Amino acid sequence: MSDLQDAPVLLLAEFDTPGECLHAAEALRDAGYKDFDTHTPFPIHGMDAAMGLGDSKLGWIVFPAGLMGAIGAFTMIHWMNNIDYPIIIGGKPAGIASLPSMIPVMFELTVLLSAFAAVFGMLGLNKLPRHHHPIFNSSRFASFSNDKFFVSVEATDPKWNVDKTKALLEGVHAKHVELVYDDEEGGDELEHSSHASKGHA
Amino acid sequence: MSSWNLPIKELGEESLVGEGVTFRSITETVCRVTENKAPRGWWIAFLIAANFTGVMTLAIAYLFWTGVGVWGNNAPVYWAWDITNFVWWIGIGHAGTLISAVLFLFRQKWRTGINRFAEAMTIFAVICALVFPGIHVGRAWYAYYMMPFPNEMSIWPNFKSPLIWDIFAVSTYFTVSTMFWLVGLIPDFATLRDRAKGKYRRMIYGAVAVGWRGSNRHWQNYERAYLILAALSTPLVLSVHSVVSFDFATSLMPGWHTTIFPPYFVAGAVFSGFAMVMTLMLITRAVYGMRSLVLPKHLELMNKIILVTGSLVGYAYAMEFFIAYYGGNDYELFVFKNRATGPYWWAYWTMISCNVLSPQVFWFKRFRNSIPVMFVVSILVNIGMWFERFVIIVTSLHRDFLPSSWGYFRPTLVDIFTYAGTLGLFFTAFLLFIRWIPMIAVAEVKGVLPEADPHHDAGDHGEHALVAGHAQQPASAEAE
Incomplete structure (x- = not known):
């Protein structure tokens, strides 16, 4: 992990059910966050409204x-x-x-x-295909495509505050909250080679 | 309030998967097929199919070397097995898009268990179909003349010809079906990527998963793309076989020149496509232990569609006869009498018994739920549908206006090898598909589990339904 930079790029919270994930998104929306996202194995009904998203373009x-x-x-x-x-x-x-x-x-x-x-x-x-994203540096994130539900808050959000955001996520019953760091591979997408899903093994 | 947003249980439906199925078990059941070693039966089937594909290659090579005279086609039957096989394969290729697009628009959620499978089958069937127009033109190396392509004779294709419409319809259908299928695969490739143990698996599935991270901002556009593709594919699937039927209906041949052809061809296409999905589904479901994801209920619903479309086809056969009589055209009436009682009577009555009579057993619930019965009927339907195309093409041609030129078509060995070879090509592609690609749409099946509804847990209602006016469900929908 020596190539990690100092500042975290996102907070990742893990949930067990779609309902908890939806509540977390609503809590973030109501707290005024903008740069956050949910990562789920399948689309969840009502999530667009819960996140406060407009219609697809x-x-x-x-x-x-x-x-x-x-x-x-x-x-x-x-x-x-x-x-x-x-x-x-x-x-x-x-x-x-x-x-x-x-x-x-x-x-x-x-x-x-x-x-x-x-x-x-x-x-x-969707800005895909994309070679790498820092979120894949989390070793727990791989289960988003199986049976877990994640909420990520990015450090670029104006309301970003590591302690407060973390407390908010824990307050909505996240099973696990972690800070995710960028590395040189994910820093500039597509410029560095190697495999797509570093951090899984 | 549309019922679309309501959880399945409140629509009075039972669960669409078997007992004890969870998100994790769906991933496991579907993905392990691509991760474990292929069973011995897979290798045996693959080698047989690959050998048939080789036979097809040799038959086509011989055809190119010698000319279309190696087939049985001759005056007056200039179209025979080549176009019969083309139309048959294209018809089989209709079920996939019907299941993925039409049933999607009608919110038939049971489609999630079978759509991946049926879409794959569609693509391979269309590939088999495309072989025939390519090779039947005589000098196949000029097949590109069918496209609007600037050439040395400064002449363009005739866009008033239904054969040109056909080129556009079938190639559009193939392209759109393939894109639809690949879009549906992105989340499932991500699942395979995230489970991958080896470096190469991770690289390859990582590449085809295009960096998918299940983001809701992505799902939003993804679902919209899926909806638009479904809305585009629904008229497309109806147009393709209509255009194929124009190849016949716009000609002035008695037996072909009828206005009933477009809907009749579309119904027949859906009929044969569902039968082929059924045949393949019954085999793979048993071999790969997918019984908890493809329930008897799915099979019963498919049998109902087979019954409906089979009866529609039967109606079309009867109506063709009636109009031949009622229309008062002697030539038309002669062709139809000749179909049923002439030298090809055996083909006509095979068609009637397989297509019209055999699906009628599905009026009875006992037979709709009997796996041996549906397996046999699904195979009979495909035999019958092949004969339907043979009957339409060959019996209309073999006794034309001038009795001195009447003839009787017999296939040659090359005809038979080419046809059998395309079956090999189809099964080769299909076996590779079930070996390397999730054969059931993992993400979509998870989405129809009761647990997938965010309001599933009893104690979970609350504040969020009231917030912000965008809430999609009324409070009453949440009460259990």
């Missing part, structure tokens, strides 16, 4: 992408079959009047571009 990314798919497909077909090399087939004119035959491809490309936007937009909003 993802729809604002997907809608323009879907619109682009529809317009792009129309433009492509119109230019290829009606302008660059007009094809008259089945008595259907090489023009806008043949719009019905463009619908299937317009629909498919709308769906395709929207789906790409949904997936990559989600990863982008």
Whole structure:
């Protein structure tokens, strides 16, 4: 542990049930904390409200992408079959009047571009993939993906105070509270190599 | 107040998992399959499947070397097993997205036990399907001409052709299904990463888990992405087989030129897809001890869907006949009489007995819950659905307008090897999937446990439901 810096970067509290985790999030929200998060094996209903989060922005990314798919497909077909090399087939004119035959491809490309936007937009909003995060330095954190529920408070929070924050987390019945330190690996994500989940072994 | 936010127990439903299942036991049951050594049966099945894949490769190599004449297709039956197999595989590939998207939008939470499995099956079935349009074009090295790609003849694809719509529909379907599946896998890969003992497992699962740390700020966008993908995939899954049916319905062939085709094809696709999920699920559930996560209730619900879609398909068969009679078109009526009583009568009646008659046993609860019965019916349904496509394609073509050109299609060995080989390809991919990837969606199944509800504990109600106007549940929902 010699490469650890002095100041902790976050406080990590462990809970056994989703209900306790939800209460802790509410307590932090009501105390005015902003830079905190919960880490759970599955999404918990009501957690967004408990943390005081607004709605996801993802729809604002997907809608323009879907619109682009529809317009792009129309433009492509119109230019290829009606302008660059007009094809008259089945008595259907090489023009806008043949719009019905463009619908299937317009629909498919709308769906395709929207789906790409949904997936990559989600990863982008979440800032993933991410090589390392200091939270993985906690040896207990690995069980977040099994059966434990965690709350983390980051040192960047304006209300951050090691003793007071710790007391608050203990006051909402955390099973275990620990300070997590950054190391040189996690300091600057993606700049240092080695494996993704240091601290697990 | 929608019932979506209410805990399952208050909807009057029983638990969706077996007795004594906990968060930890779900992780353990599903993940250990990928961590323990593969059982001997896995290796035997894998070697057989891999050999079949090899046979397919050789059959396709011979086809490329010699030409499509190695198949039984000839005047007047220019489409035969190639398109039959394509449509059959695409149909099987419909259950996955139906389960993951349509049932998700309808809040059918029982889908969590089977969705991963069905989505994987979808992707592999679509891969098998995509083999056929690629190789049936004769000179397969020009298959890229199907895409709108600038070429030396300065000519573009004809976008008024349903065959081009098909290219876009099937490739979009494959891409979107794969993305949907991979998004669902991210949290489960994180579980495997966090359990990994060896360095390579940790690196590989760490890479595919993209640094997932279960953050609620991430879950929020993740769930929204999942919802949007489900909303996009629902019309998509209906469009794909509709577009496949346009390949036939927009032609002027008697027997193909009918408006009932799109809904009829979609119902058939869901029917065969559920049957294939059932066949595979029954085997893996028994072999890998997943009985506590895939309950008899799941199987019974699937049997009900098989019964509904099978009856829809039966209705379509009857309606086609009625319209052929009522429409007053001699050629149309001839094709349908010829289907049922002509040289291919055996194929037609195999189709009717497998698709329409065999699922009717599911009207009885005893048979809906009998594993041997559902196993046999699921296999019969897939045989029947293959014959359905064969009947539609071959019987409509083999006696065309000019009696002097009538013929009788017989498959060659190369036809048979290619088809059997795609079954090998499917099972090879499937066996690799159950070996390396969590076959049940761990995070989603945890989410439907009663304990997953934050208000599960009796003494746990309280202040938080009243705070801040965003509280999602009324106080009455919390009282038990």
